[in-house]
Amino acid sequence: MGRHALLAVVILLLIMLGVVGVFLFRYANLNSEPIFQASIESEQNFTDNKKEKSGWMSELAAIGKRDYILPVNEIFIEYNQPKPEKPKITAYELLIDKNDIYSMFCLMQTLKSVEVDFTVIKDGTKSQIFLNTQDSKLLQNIILQLRVYDIHSSVREVKL
Helix, strand or coil, rough: CCCHHHHHHHHHHHHEEEEEHHHCCCCCCHHHHHHHHHHHHHHHHHHHHHHHHHHHHHHHHHHCCCCCCCCCCCCCCCCCCCCCCCCCEEEEEEEEEECCHHHHHHHHHHHCCCCCCCEEEEEEEEEEEEEEECCHHHHHHHHHHHHHHHCCCCEEECCC
């Protein structure tokens, strides 16, 4: 009895697989015909538009094939024009000894209060602070204001 039931289940599954396969095949053929027909029509329109347009492309296509081939694969062309040098921008990097949240808050408030352009780049435990100013008195003033918050700092000139 067990063998006959197993055989009946296998035959039933094969029949269902065949029916599903036939339906999928018919579905694939129904959906592909309009797309294929549309692509043929668009290709015919494209070739008709190509024939209507005459210009340098048609002239280039009419050039015949030469009997010789140059013995190189690549051609390098070099123009010896002087490259304009970018002016180097002098900025200052502010080096601080502390990098905790409170110190960074005090640093930001100090830099905003003196109205200097600055950029802070934070890399995990390390911060780089760049100041865009040329005023040495302003830099000394920033260092002195940071000492009030027990942040020891120094300034280093950087070429950007």
